Amino acid sequence: MGTVRIGIIGMGGMGYTHCKNIVSIKETKLTCVCDNEEKVAREKGREFGVEYFSDYREMMKSGLCDAVIVVIPHWFHADAGVFALENGLHVLSEKPLSVTVSDADRMVKAAKQSGKVFTVMHQMRTEPIFRKAKEIINSGAIGEVMRTLCIDPWYRTQFYYDSGAWRATWKGEGGGVLINQAPHTIDLFIMLGGFPVRIKANTRTRLHKIEVEDEVAALLEYKNGAWGYYYATTCELPERQFRIEIVGDKGKLIIRGYNLYLYRYSAPVSKYTFEAKEMWAGITVEKEALKFKSNVATGAVEIIKNFAAAILRGEKLLVSGEDGLRTMEFINACILSGKKNKSVDIPVDRKEYDRLMNSLKKSSKPKKRVVVQRATDPRLIKK
């Protein structure tokens, strides 16, 4: 059994968590760390007994690592990821893959050209409930998708938004709830319900003192004409009590919090509607609360293990670069639609989106109140 030598770029809350993750995995070895604040890089390098760098290019050219994990603010994911791939390294990018679809394109293209392993940290895919839901959809149990819904409530304090100069600004982060919290659920929603071809969204800053959106509501349209509804916020409790509904011709799948329900129809709606000979006839519906394994390993550690297995043994990735790109299409379509107050077709017009981001970045103001914290959500840290 081989070992993948890993370097981590970004020694903030999540980067530090990944250092501890890597040390706990048999097939990975932490060999170097990087942070553009040298003091931070040095402190973490010493803590883990590895080389440290303040410039990721130097680390990538040092020969000390076979692969990198990119854990820096979103705007830098693409440059760092592409540079690593072009220098023969495998890449695991934190979510969101990038800020713009044009940057995500660059990463996917560089990965293809390099032939290196390229994946994205959408760790919720490892959770049994979503694996089971995908299995049901793939089995054809609900038939053709007729309607979807995703409600994704998160909660963040103003103190959270004030914890880094980059957070919640167009220049530093490139979006709000859509780019930071929602990518996890959007990834799952697309995986289960399919990929919309058109989005009409409203975005706004409802509660927080920030530049970017903390609330979004959107109407989706799919290739077969089906409609869907999407909502995300950082102003609602209880947190992460999300709801996903995928309604098909033969049944529907509902995820409410961490419960999974399958409704099976006794006949497809598209057939029965025209075959029924009674005025008030209806289809029999059976509801089943689906069981799924609960004692399996999940989370970021499983994505890193999968990354290593793909490098060492060619194992199939749980999340492809194209999956990350699709999530970016959804996010960019919502932001563009909200800002321009129009329906946006997917694939998103790359040039139009880049123009919008450039003008938003120009209008972006440095934050007055920043109390820097390098701490990730404690719920993401394995006990």
Ligand SMILES: NC(=O)c1ccc[n+]([C@@H]2O[C@H](COP(=O)([O-])OP(=O)(O)OC[C@H]3O[C@@H](n4cnc5c(N)ncnc54)[C@H](O)[C@@H]3O)[C@@H](O)[C@H]2O)c1
């Ligand atoms: N998968 C998840 O659930 C999850 C959770 C938290 C954060 N993240 C992602 O991780 C990334 C980092 O978030 P965080 O919360 O750790 O932020 P953070 O502010 O705590 O840390 C970012 C670190 O990157 C360093 N940095 C900035 N620019 C750099 C550069 N060019 N080169 C090297 N270092 C640089 C900063 O000095 C800082 O130490 C974000 O993209 C975020 O979306 C993912």
